[in-house]
Amino acid sequence: NAPIAQADPEIAALLDGELRRQQEGLEMIASENFVPRAVLQAQGSVLTNKYAEGYPGRRYYGGCEVVDQVETLARDRAKALFGAEYANVQPHSGAQANAAVYQALIKPGDTVLGLALDHGGHLTHGMKINFSGRFYHAESYGVNPETYRIDPDIIRQRALETHPALIIGGWSAYPRIEDFAAMKAIADEVGAKFWVDMAHFAGLVATGLHPSPVPYADVVSSTAHKTLGGPRSGFILARSEYAKKLNSAVFPGQQGGPLMHVIAAKAVAFAVAGSAAFKDRMQRTLDGAKILAERLSAADVKANGISVLTGGTDVHLVMADLRNSELDGQQGEDLLAQCGITVNRNTVPFDPRPASVASGLRIGTSALATRGFGEEQYREVADIIGTALAQGTSADTEALHARVIKLTEDFPLYPGLDQID
Ligand code: PLP
Numbered sequence: 102n103a104p105i106a107q108a109d110p111e112i113a114a115l116l117d118g119e120l121r122r123q124q125e126g127l128e129m130i131a132s133e134n135f136v137p138r139a140v141l142q143a144q145g146s147v148l149t150n151k152y153a154e155g156y157p158g159r160r161y162y163g164g165c166e167v168v169d170q171v172e173t174l175a176r177d178r179a180k181a182l183f184g185a186e187y188a189n190v191q192p193h194s195g196a197q198a199n200a201a202v203y204q205a206l207i208k209p210g211d212t213v214l215g216l217a218l219d220h221g222g223h224l225t226h227g228m229k230i231n232f233s234g235r236f237y238h239a240e241s242y243g244v245n246p247e248t249y250r251i252d253p254d255i256i257r258q259r260a261l262e263t264h265p266a267l268i269i270g271g272w273s274a275y276p277r278i279e280d281f282a283a284m285k286a287i288a289d290e291v292g293a294k295f296w297v298d299m300a301h302f303a304g305l306v307a308t309g310l311h312p313s314p315v316p317y318a319d320v321v322s323s324t325a326h327k328t329l330g331g332p333r334s335g336f337i338l339a340r341s342e343y344a345k346k347l348n349s350a351v352f353p354g355q356q357g358g359p360l361m362h363v364i365a366a367k368a369v370a371f372a373v374a375g376s377a378a379f380k381d382r383m384q385r386t387l388d389g390a391k392i393l394a395e396r397l398s399a400a401d402v403k404a405n406g407i408s409v410l411t412g413g414t415d416v417h418l419v420m421a422d423l424r425n426s427e428l429d430g431q432q433g434e435d436l437l438a439q440c441g442i443t444v445n446r447n448t449v450p451f452d453p454r455p456a457s458v459a460s461g462l463r464i465g466t467s468a469l470a471t472r473g474f475g476e477e478q479y480r481e482v483a484d485i486i487g488t489a490l491a492q493g494t495s496a497d498t499e500a501l502h503a504r505v506i507k508l509t510e511d512f513p514l515y516p517g518l519d520q521i522d
Contacts, residue, residue, distance in 0.1 A: 120515065124514045179336055310387060394419045419464045
């Protein structure tokens with residue numbers, strides 16, 4: 102039972118290296134966040150030892166009296182946080198939650214209609230080589246080519262053309278709020294079920310800073326680790342009429358034993374997300390994204406052929422459009438990496454470049470809000486990004502990196518956790 106530094110110095114050194122990487126850079130990947138230490142502790146706990154196939158009170162293993170309480174707490178907290186009648190906290194990941202939703206709501210071969218991957222949809226919303234595109238007949242809707250927004254008229258037209266059994270809301274790379282009421286009305290009109298994957302904006306929904314899909318959707322799925330700031334994992338919410346089907350789709354449909362240590366960490370995260378401090382964090386996240394969108398709309402950035410998709414943002418991310426720039430997505434990502442800022446390249450709708458290079462940058466503000474950033478720090482980071490993108494390959498990345506280091510020192514991440522032992 103030696104600590105990891107002795108038991109496995111190679112891995113211990115890598116854990117230290119990753120901690121330092123996170124501490125010394127600015128994390129702006131829109132799907133990432135920093136979990137509280139309580140979540141790290143729950144995930145690193147003895148609950149990883151326990152098999153608990155089944156559900157609380159109906160397990161296929163003995164010795165589940167403690168983990169039953171953990172899972173019940175996690176479920177109750179999820180239901181209370183989002184105002185849902187039913188919660189399943191067992192999905193190991195967002196993708197597995199989504200696989201269970203398909204299994205519960207429709208049959209293989211049925212038609213589904215989701216946002217196109219290259220317009221900001223997710224792999225599990227019908228990509229050809231994902232299970233969703235292989236086992237189901239996947240059709241898609243795109244954004245409005247003029248506004249770049251998800252447009253209920255377009256969804257309705259596509260729904261009337263394709264007769265889906267399931268309409269999918271939610272996205273991975275899109276900067277605006279969707280109209281869930283309109284999407285539900287379209288689903289009703291064509292006799293489809295309506296599912297919203299709120300993985301990206303769940304933290305905003307939890308704090309009332311984004312409309313909730315729960316009153317409209319038949320089923321809502323999510324990850325716990327993006328804006329919500331919990332452990333890497335998934336969960337599902339629904340009206341109680343879907344409880345039986347969803348429970349059996351998760352277990353035994355998609356998974357074996359639940360990860361009880363991760364479920365405990367989810368319970369912690371749901372409790373945190375109900376706090377006033379978390380609401381303040383989500384508000385700073387939104388304010389930061391607006392500040393960034395404003396800076397990236399300035400004349401010097403525009404002069405380099407870069408614009409902000411939809412002209413702004415309602416959520417925790419900004420989509421920079423580099424289609425008319427000398428910089429492609431890969432170069433933009435690399436340039437910001439040289440400044441100590443991690444973002445990811447992403448296709449933009451109607452992207453002429455291949456996805457491996459792409460013409461977009463997806464830049465998120467949630468992890469920095471967790472680090473404590475407020476308006477002043479977001480103005481500084483927005484200016485660093487704006488200056489780098491405006492100046493492109495001639496940017497003084499060393500000077501910009503020095504400004505990043507100052508921010509990381511002023512807002513230390515996991516202070517006191519300097520060493521994994
Ligand atoms: N759903 C959406 C909308 C996502 O953006 C993601 C992750 O990027 C997922 C599901 C999948 O989550 P996971 O990576 O946990 O499988």
